[in-house]
Amino acid sequence: MAQRERGSRGAPIGVPTRGTTNPNRLRRVDRFCAGPLAPVLWRAGERPVVVDLGFGASPVTAVEFHDRLRRVRPDLRLAGVEIDPERVDAAAPWASENRVFLRGGFEVPLPPGWTNPVLIRAFNVLRQYDEADVAAAWSSLTSRLAPGGVLVEGTCDEVGRLASWITLDAAGPRLFTVSIRLRDLQRPGEVAERLPKALIHHNVHGHPVHAWLATLDRAWTRAAPFGVHGPRQRWLRTVSAVRDDGWPVLHGPARWRLGEVTVPWDAVAPDEHRR
DSSP: OBOOOOOSTTOOSSOOOOOOOOTTTTHHHHHHHTTTTHHHHHHSOSSOEEEEEOOOSSSHHHHHHHHHHTTTOTTOEEEEEESOHHHHHHHGGGOBTTEEEEEOOTTOOOOTTOOOOSEEEEESSGGGBOGGGHHHHHHHHHTTSOTTOEEEEEEEOTTSSEEEEEEEETTEEEEEEEEEOOTTOSOGGGGGGGOOHHHHTTOSTTSHHHHHHHHHHHHHHHTGGGGGGOHHHHHHHHHHHHHHTTOOOOSOHHHHTTTEEEEEGGGTOOGGGOO
16 A cells, blocks of 8 residues: 655655656647646746656656647746656656756655746656545645646556546646547546546446546447547547536537547546545
8 A cells, every 4th residue: 555655854755656657658648738738838937847746767758748848838847756766867868957857756846946837747646545645645746836837637548548637726626637549449438447546436326427437438329320430520429419418528629639528627526525
C-alpha cells in the first residue's frame, strides 16, 4: 500500500512511481493543455513555468510536453520533478536553460528565481496511492500554483490509447475529460480502467461517473449506423446525443473529433470530492 512520505529536512514528499513511460504516451493530455488550457499560458507573465510531476524512468514525455507547449508560449520554462534520484540523473542530458530536472515530490521544488508554475501535469502518479490520499495531494500541488494556474491530474494506458484526467484550480476540481483513440474503440466504457484515483472506485451503479460512462456506451451503440462513415463520425454522433440528453458537455466538435469529451467536475464527482 502506497503511503505519502512526509518529508523532513527537505526530503521529497511522496513515493516513487513505477516509472513506466513511452514516447507520445501523454499526447492526448498535452493536446488538451495546448488547446482548451492555452489561455492559462497566454495570460501568464514573462517566462511562465510548467511542471511535469513524476516524469518516470525516461524524460521523453516531459520533453514532448515542453516542446508542445512552447508552440503556445515560446518563452515557456519546464521543470521535470521526480522523487527517484537515479531518474533525475538520467534526465540530465535533456536539460537546458529553460528545462530542468529536479528531485522532489508533492512539494514541487523549483530552481531559484523561477516563478510558481501556471500548470502542473501529474499523470499516472496518484494511481498507486489510496483514494484517501488524493485530497491532500491535490491540496499540496495546487498550493504551489501561480494565481490562475491549473493542475491536470490523470491516468492513461501504456501507449496513450485510453486517458482521462481532472483539471483543478486553487479552489478544487473543475473539469473531467475522457480522451480515447477511436480507431479501435469497442465502447467508451473501456476507459473505466484508466479513471483517476478519485473516480476509479466509484464506477459502480448509483454513482455519477458510472452513469456518465454508461450513457456514453448506450449512445455509442445507438450511433453504430454512423460507423459506415468511420469511427470519428460515430463518436461525433455519440457526443452530440449525450449532450442532447442533457449532459453538460463542454467545448464542441473540434475537440470531440479528437476522441475527447469534457464535462464539469460536478457532473461526475463523488460526494466526498464535490467542490
